[in-house]
Amino acid sequence: MAGKKIDNEWYKKWFGAKEYLELYSHRNSKDAAKIAGLIFRTLKLPKGSKVLDAACGNGRHSFFFASKGYYVTGIDLSEFLINEAKKKLKGEYKNHAEKLNFLIRDMRNIGITQKFDLAVNLFSSFGYFEKDSENFKSVKSIVQSLKKGGYFFFDYLNPDYLKKNLIPFDVSKRNRKLIFQVRELRENAVYKKIIIVKNSSRSYPRQYEFNEMIKLYSLNEFKTVFSKYGLKIIKVYGNYSGDKYNSNNSERMIILSKKF
Numbered sequence: 001m002a003g004k005k006i007d008n009e010w011y012k013k014w015f016g017a018k019e020y021l022e023l024y025s026h027r028n029s030k031d032a033a034k035i036a037g038l039i040f041r042t043l044k045l046p047k048g049s050k051v052l053d054a055a056c057g058n059g060r061h062s063f064f065f066a067s068k069g070y071y072v073t074g075i076d077l078s079e080f081l082i083n084e085a086k087k088k089l090k091g092e093y094k095n096h097a098e099k100l101n102f103l104i105r106d107m108r109n110i111g112i113t114q115k116f117d118l119a120v121n122l123f124s125s126f127g128y129f130e131k132d133s134e135n136f137k138s139v140k141s142i143v144q145s146l147k148k149g150g151y152f153f154f155d156y157l158n159p160d161y162l163k164k165n166l167i168p169f170d171v172s173k174r175n176r177k178l179i180f181q182v183r184e185l186r187e188n189a190v191y192k193k194i195i196i197v198k199n200s201s202r203s204y205p206r207q208y209e210f211n212e213m214i215k216l217y218s219l220n221e222f223k224t225v226f227s228k229y230g231l232k233i234i235k236v237y238g239n240y241s242g243d244k245y246n247s248n249n250s251e252r253m254i255i256l257s258k259k260f
């Protein structure tokens with residue numbers, strides 16, 4: 001079962017593995033431009049604005065913002081993904097290198113003195129801890145790193161949609177790999193087990209196992225927590241096209257808020 005007791009620090013193993021980037025290879029710069037484009041068009045921040053990409057992964061959104069003239073700090077817990085971002089900084093994005101800074105940091109305790117005009121947390125990079133207090137520490141820390149009047153764009157899944165549309169099991173084949181994904185809802189969290197079997201012409205097939213877990217929070221819970229930490233919700237979107245959030249049928253829950 002996907003939800004059987006998993007390692008509390010599953011995210012270190014999964015986001016530290018190259019298999020994560022392979023499985024989510026469609027989550028590339030083109031895909032990143034959808035939500036980053038929505039943010040860019042909505043806020044119309046001037047060039048030179050300072051952006052914090054909290055849980056930036058391999059930096060795909062950070063690069064978009066830098067290409068629009070913003071100064072971006074991307075932070076992530078995964079050394080592997082930060083190194084991937086830094087590699088791109090020396091390669092395809094070297095023209096924007098002076099506007100980008102990638103750091104290994106825990107978003108529960110960011111510890112950067114610089115204050116930002118905009119902070120983003122994108123593609124369900126939230127809810128990885130069993131304890132609510134640990135999850136909400138990230139919100140507190142992100143708010144502390146914002147200037148007064150700064151914006152927070154938070155792109156999370158819509159729990160109601162997920163509960164109705166969960167695909168419990170699927171198998172896919174990519175190159176020489178078979179990928180099994182098992183999903184389960186339990187104790188107000190969604191669990192996913194990923195099993196990858198790699199075939200090799202030279203040795204026995206090898207099997208790798210990873211877990212994902214996201215705690216599910218409602219919009220009302222976020223309203224309470226955001227207000228506690230000094231954020232005023234301005235708008236809630238339901239997808240990357242910017243349509244209004246509807247708890248019944250929106251795929252995403254994207255909250256735009258402002259520090260007051």
Ligand SMILES: C[S@@+](CC[C@H](N)C(=O)[O-])C[C@H]1O[C@@H](n2cnc3c(N)ncnc32)[C@H](O)[C@@H]1O
Nearest residue numbers: 015055056057076077078105106107122123125
């Ligand atoms: C689903 S990935 C999304 C990454 C990136 N936002 C994107 O869209 O490609 C979630 C990211 O959260 C990072 N992460 C998990 N817990 C974290 C924490 N406490 N502090 C900082 N980053 C964290 C992981 O290492 C991973 O890169």
